[in-house]
Amino acid sequence: QVQLVESGGGLVQAGASLRLSCTGSGRTLIDVLTMAWFRQAPGKEREFVTAISWSGGSPYYADSVKGRFTISRDNAKNTVYLQMNSLKPEDTAVYYCAATSSVVALTTGAAYSYWGQGTQVTVSS
Numbered sequence: 496q497v498q499l500v501e502s503g504g505g506l507v508q509a510g511a512s513l514r515l516s517c518t519g520s521g522r523t524l525i526d527v528l529t530m531a532w533f534r535q536a537p538g539k540e541r542e543f544v545t546a547i548s549w550s551g552g553s554p555y556y557a558d559s560v561k562g563r564f565t566i567s568r569d570n571a572k573n574t575v576y577l578q579m580n581s582l583k584p585e586d587t588a589v590y591y592c593a594a595t596s597s598v599v600a601l602t603t604g605a606a607y608s609y610w611g612q613g614t615q616v617t618v619s620s
Contacts, residue, residue, distance in 0.1 A: 497521040497528070497609040499592045504614030509584055511618070515577040517592030517611055529595050530568055530575040533604055534588035534616075543602040544590070547575065557602075560586075582618045589613040 503515040517530070531546035545566040547554040554566045563582075568575040575592065593607035600606040 497594055499594060499609055499611035501590065501592045501611040501614040504590060504616045506617045506619065507582055509582060509618055509620050511582050512578070512580045513582065513616060515579070515590055515592075515614060515616070517575045517577075519573045519575075519594060519609075527596065528609075529597070529601055530566075531593045531595070531601065531607065532566065532575075532577045532590055533593055533607075534586075534590045535613075536585075536588040539588075541591070541604055543604070545577065546601050555602075579616070582616075584618045584620045587616060587618050589615050 498520050499517055501517045507513055527549050529546055529548050532544040533541050534544050535541040543557055544560055545556045545564055547566045547568055551568050563580050565578040591613045592611040594609040595607040597606045
């Protein structure tokens with residue numbers, strides 16, 4: 496089992512930055528899992544934001560955040576980060592950290608076995 500805890504959300508103005516953190520614990524080693532961030536805005540379906548492999552190589556991003564968000568991980572700290580720059584009101588959502596041992600379909604929530612409780616990000620215009 497893996498437990499994931501997100502932190503770092505908050506209320507910011509458009510154009511500001513935030514860094515989210517997700518720290519994992521449990522029997523399964525975080526450093527062998529692909530880690531991802533998803534988000535869900537009110538009234539909308541959950542959507543993929545970004546993911547990073549266990550090695551930290553070749554992260555990929557949703558088109559809506561490409562060039563503004565950066566995912567990174569520190570396996571020694573069992574932590575993955577999401578640096579969000581140039582935030583827009585449409586980035587407002589609950590952001591969830593997720594982890595999986597799968598190597599396919601990594602942009603779909605169904606591929607992920609472990610989820611955090613979510614952290615709210617609100618961007619005002």
